[in-house]
Amino acid sequence: MKHRLPAVFLPLLLLTGCISKADQEPPTRTAEIFAMDTYMTLKACGAGAEAALDAASARIQELDDLFSVTKEDSDISRINHACGMPTVVRNETAAVIGTALAVGADTGYALNIALYPVLRAWGFTTGSYQIPARETLDTLLASADPKRITADGSVVVVPQGYELDLGAVAKGYTGDQVTEIFRQFGLTSGIVSLGGNVQALGTKPDGSKWTVGIADPEKPDSLLGKVEVEDCAVITSGSYERYFEGEDGKRYWHILDPADGCPADNGLSSVTVIGRNGARCDALSTALFVMGTEPAKTYWQKQRSFEMILVTDDGHIFVTEGIASDFRTENGKEAEILHGGS
Ligand code: ADP
Ligand code: MG
Numbered sequence: 001m002k003h004r005l006p007a008v009f010l011p012l013l014l015l016t017g018c019i020s021k022a023d024q025e026p027p028t029r030t031a032e033i034f035a036m037d038t039y040m041t042l043k044a045c046g047a048g049a050e051a052a053l054d055a056a057s058a059r060i061q062e063l064d065d066l067f068s069v070t071k072e073d074s075d076i077s078r079i080n081h082a083c084g085m086p087t088v089v090r091n092e093t094a095a096v097i098g099t100a101l102a103v104g105a106d107t108g109y110a111l112n113i114a115l116y117p118v119l120r121a122w123g124f125t126t127g128s129y130q131i132p133a134r135e136t137l138d139t140l141l142a143s144a145d146p147k148r149i150t151a152d153g154s155v156v157v158v159p160q161g162y163e164l165d166l167g168a169v170a171k172g173y174t175g176d177q178v179t180e181i182f183r184q185f186g187l188t189s190g191i192v193s194l195g196g197n198v199q200a201l202g203t204k205p206d207g208s209k210w211t212v213g214i215a216d217p218e219k220p221d222s223l224l225g226k227v228e229v230e231d232c233a234v235i236t237s238g239s240y241e242r243y244f245e246g247e248d249g250k251r252y253w254h255i256l257d258p259a260d261g262c263p264a265d266n267g268l269s270s271v272t273v274i275g276r277n278g279a280r281c282d283a284l285s286t287a288l289f290v291m292g293t294e295p296a297k298t299y300w301q302k303q304r305s306f307e308m309i310l311v312t313d314d315g316h317i318f319v320t321e322g323i324a325s326d327f328r329t330e331n332g333k334e335a336e337i338l339h340g341g342s
Pocket of ligand 1: 110111112113114115119165166167168169171195197236237238241242254255256257258282285286290
């Protein structure tokens with residue numbers, strides 16, 4: 001495992017350039033938190049920023065306590081240990097599961113929140129990496145059918161032996177919640193990066209858009225490009241984010257293809273999804289990564305309800321037309337614009 005922080009800190013680096021001039025502009029406050037297994041940077045602008053950050057930090061902790069797959073009394077752990085019986089959880093836990101199931105159903109089950117035992121077999125849950133035997137994967141996949149999971153109101157039911165993990169959606173949902181708290185505190189400007197998943201509230205205090213860096217999957221310490229946004233989530237899934245190298249010299253990463261239980265290897269090295277709803281963008285970034293280049297393009301063309309930046313593993317960049325004018329690449333790289341057609 002190569003420990004890498006840049007995907008986490010890239011947005012932070014870009015943010016530090018926009019600290020307000022104290023005299024003329026409202027206060028800007030930042031907080032750094034480690035939660036959900038990742039570094040988070042929160043920036044709140046305006047009167048009340050300090051209190052908003054405190055409330056947001058407490059809320060992040062609360063969501064970590066609900067969604068954690070390792071904390072014993074989290075909603076997710078209780079579901080995973082319910083032996084097939086219904087589990088009463090917070091409405092929001094059931095709702096996030098519901099969002100993930102809906103995106104799963106809509107993407108041919110490229111997103112499957114029941115893969116935790118498969119992630120464990122690869123060692124992604126502990127860092128003790130190994131390449132599981134084909135039979136092991138097949139056995140585990142037999143107990144990971146997302147169609148057998150139900151989430152209704154505050155009740156979640158999964159068959160015995162199933163284990164859920166919200167790693168693909170929790171940070172996106174958390175970003176939504178943090179910006180909602182900022183709003184409740186009367187703020188109209190702020191930006192948060194939750195392990196590289198960015199959620200922007202409004203614009204910068206001076207009215208210009210926020211700049212979010214997109215990592216170069218080949219050199220994750222560098223930027224592939226920058227996108228200017230206001231009031232939306234910018235969420236990336238990439239094969240460079242967490243991986244190990246096998247004795248065969250191949251890389252094995254943490255986003256699995258539910259079709260075979262192996263790292264999804266369908267032509268993409270990163271997918272960035274940009275849209276209003278962070279939970280959905282997070283779910284989609286993972287699902288589109290699994291689907292691969294052409295299915296991701298087709299899916300976007302049918303939906304058109306979000307924007308995306310695809311980076312293929314042979315270095316091509318595709319950007320959807322709705323954000324093409326707000327995206328620029330670094331080092332003169334070319335990006336091809338995807339059009340929706342009629
Ligand atoms: P990250 O959390 O690294 O930003 P993602 O949002 O793409 O990236 O989520 C990846 C995480 O989701 C993995 O670490 C794992 O916990 C889980 N996961 C992996 N493959 C899938 C999948 N096909 N469907 C749902 N969850 C997945
Ligand atoms: Mg995701």
